[in-house]
Amino acid sequence: MREEGLQQESEMYPAEEQMQLLRSKATELLLREEWKESIQLYSQLIDLCQDQISKTQQDSNPNPYHLSKLHKSLCVAFSNRAEAQSRLQDFTEALKDCDQALQIEATHFKTLLCKGKILLSLNRYSNALDCFKAALFDPQGNGNLEILNGYLEKCKKFEFQSRTGSFDLSDWVLNGFRGKPPELAEYIGPVQVKRSEISGRGLFATKNIDAGTLVLVTKAIAIERGILGGQDTGENAQLVMWKNFIDKVTETVTKCQRTQLLIDMLSAGDNEEGLEVPDMNFFRPEIEKNGCSREKLDMDKMLSILDVNSLVEEAVSAKVLGKNSDFYGVGLWILASFINHSCIPNARRLHVGDYVIVHASRDIKAGEEITFIYFDTFSPLDKREEMSKSWGFNCKCRRCKFEEAVCSKQELREIEIGLEKGVDVGGAVYRLEEGMRRWAMRGKDKGYLRASFWTAYSEVYGSDRLMKRWGRRIPAMEAVVDSVVEVVGSDERVLKVVVERLKQNGGVGVVEFERAMKVGRGIYGKVVKKQAMRTLLELGINDQSY
Numbered sequence: 371m372r373e374e375g376l377q378q379e380s381e382m383y384p385a386e387e388q389m390q391l392l393r394s395k396a397t398e399l400l401l402r403e404e405w406k407e408s409i410q411l412y413s414q415l416i417d418l419c420q421d422q423i424s425k426t427q428q429d430s431n432p433n434p435y436h437l438s439k440l441h442k443s444l445c446v447a448f449s450n451r452a453e454a455q456s457r458l459q460d461f462t463e464a465l466k467d468c469d470q471a472l473q474i475e476a477t478h479f480k481t482l483l484c485k486g487k488i489l490l491s492l493n494r495y496s497n498a499l500d501c502f503k504a505a506l507f508d509p510q511g512n513g514n515l516e517i518l519n520g521y522l523e524k525c526k527k528f529e530f531q532s533r534t535g536s537f538d539l540s541d542w543v544l545n546g547f548r549g550k551p552p553e554l555a556e557y558i559g560p561v562q563v564k565r566s567e568i569s570g571r572g573l574f575a576t577k578n579i580d581a582g583t584l585v586l587v588t589k590a591i592a593i594e595r596g597i598l599g600g601q602d603t604g605e606n607a608q609l610v611m612w613k614n615f616i617d618k619v620t621e622t623v624t625k626c627q628r629t630q631l632l633i634d635m636l637s638a639g640d641n642e643e644g645l646e647v648p649d650m651n652f653f654r655p656e657i658e659k660n661g662c663s664r665e666k667l668d669m670d671k672m673l674s675i676l677d678v679n680s681l682v683e684e685a686v687s688a689k690v691l692g693k694n695s696d697f698y699g700v701g702l703w704i705l706a707s708f709i710n711h712s713c714i715p716n717a718r719r720l721h722v723g724d725y726v727i728v729h730a731s732r733d734i735k736a737g738e739e740i741t742f743i744y745f746d747t748f749s750p751l752d753k754r755e756e757m758s759k760s761w762g763f764n765c766k767c768r769r770c771k772f773e774e775a776v777c778s779k780q781e782l783r784e785i786e787i788g789l790e791k792g793v794d795v796g797g798a799v800y801r802l803e804e805g806m807r808r809w810a811m812r813g814k815d816k817g818y819l820r821a822s823f824w825t826a827y828s829e830v831y832g833s834d835r836l837m838k839r840w841g842r843r844i845p846a847m848e849a850v851v852d853s854v855v856e857v858v859g860s861d862e863r864v865l866k867v868v869v870e871r872l873k874q875n876g877g878v879g880v881v882e883f884e885r886a887m888k889v890g891r892g893i894y895g896k897v898v899k900k901q902a903m904r905t906l907l908e909l910g911i912n913d914q915s916y
């Protein structure tokens with residue numbers, strides 16, 4: 371109503387006055403953060419300006435001063451409409467308006483700042499950097515140099531991170547995780563989505579990747595956190611969280627077509643073999659997508675996609691940095707959704723704020739599939755089969771196949787049943803080691819079984835009493851740790867045993883310290899320097915959840 375009134379009011383005035391009126395009203399709305407309303411008025415102002423420009427250009431002797439004033443008004447109107455559109459997260463329209471404004475005035479400070487901020491939030495760092503650098507040339511920017519320099523620094527840091535994969539969270543860790551978790555750049559390492567022998571598509575290394583090296587860093591499309599463990603501990607809290615999460619994903623999909631296209635690529639659980647293998651450029655934010663419009667994602671399909679691909683922050687396969695409460699989150703991270711499960715994984719995930727960082731938990735060879743665990747694999751085959759079933763698949767990794775073959779051994783079953791019944795764990799570990807010797811098992815196979823019975827091993831290595839009794843009859847802790855880490859990668863529970871032993875020895879021993887650092891790198895990746903890694907190792911050992 372108010373806009374209609376204004377239009378009628380403005381039509382009574384000559385064009386010049388109408389423009390002045392629209393300009394001041396639109397600016398007022400912009401300052402009041404009434405984005406939608408200001409967009410309407412700026413649209414009217416843009417039409418009027420364009421109309422006046424074409425009329426003036428048709429004059430036989432156009433006044434250059436008048437024409438330049440009109441162009442200036444048009445540039446500012448496009449720029450302000452872009453600002454309002456970006457506040458409503460309509461980045462596509464906002465970028466179009468920025469480009470219109472910049473065609474009129476290539477170094478228009480406000481527009482370059484607005485465009486740079488949009489590109490930064492779309493993770494197009496080098497394009498954003500170009501905008502901020504160009505803005506330095508506009509004398510209008512002098513009063514805003516501090517803001518501009520802030521963006522320039524942030525952009526340079528993100529551009530470097532996304533190009534090199536070098537992330538350093540040491541300061542945050544050493545500061546006791548105070549303040550908000552750091553913002554991180556999107557990073558895609560030497561990986562590629564390809565057809566997988568495990569199921570459907572998977573993520574593969576295109577180069578050799580050392581343990582601890584980052585594979586990818588990506589922000590959640592949506593994440594929902596709730597405090598579980600308070601009064602409302604049951605299913606109710608989980609259901610509310612799940613519903614809120616679905617609402618958040620739906621809202622993001624409605625606002626951003628690129629996100630919809632990305633989600634649409636994910637597996638809904640069935641017929642994975644028939645799914646398309648996306649080109650890696652599809653995931654690179656800096657490569658503009660031609661907005662090919664697909665049909666709206668239907669809700670049933672989206673629910674299945676979320677069911678298959680959502681990750682829980684607190685899963686045993688993950689590590690959450692900086693967590694200081696009982697927060698428990700569920701989220702969707704696109705590229706990480708292409709990673710299949712294996713009980714002999716070579717990667718792990720680390721959660722920092724809304725980001726997931728996936729890194730190699732042991733050395734990965736070029737061409738190898740990258741896998742992490744969906745559920746706890748430090749347990750015997752039958753437990754893993756149950757967990758795999760609840761995920762809707764049947765794991766057929768090398769370790770599962772091997773254990774399937776040996777689980778027919780009566781002795782192995784007896785050891786497992788004995789442990790469940792609470793027999794002497796030292797005796798059970800001794801029997802298992804003896805059995806593996808008699809069955810002439812190779813190194814890797816030994817590592818598989820040791821991982822499956824890790825709870826028993828760690829109890830023995832962690833107890834003076836048991837070590838006195840069994841220590842000389844079972845292999846040294848270090849040999850068992852190395853064989854387990856070699857096949858299933860690093861894990862907190864292994865680290866805990868290693869660090870505890872290191873502490874018992876007064877923290878001395880270069881080899882022991884290096885072993886602890888190696889296992890730590892496998893868990894946390896190369897995101898911190900040595901001093902901060904020591905802090906993480908300390909935190910890990912004090913973690914009561916293991």
Ligand SMILES: C[S@@+](CC[C@H](N)C(=O)[O-])C[C@H]1O[C@@H](n2cnc3c(N)ncnc32)[C@H](O)[C@@H]1O
Pocket residue numbers: 568569570571572636637639642645678679706707708709710711712761762763764765766767
């Ligand atoms: C997050 S998706 C992984 C990517 C998926 N393969 C694709 O093509 O998009 C999870 C789904 O992959 C399949 N999957 C993952 N790990 C598997 C495994 N070890 N064995 C069999 N299927 C697996 C299951 O269908 C599971 O529901």
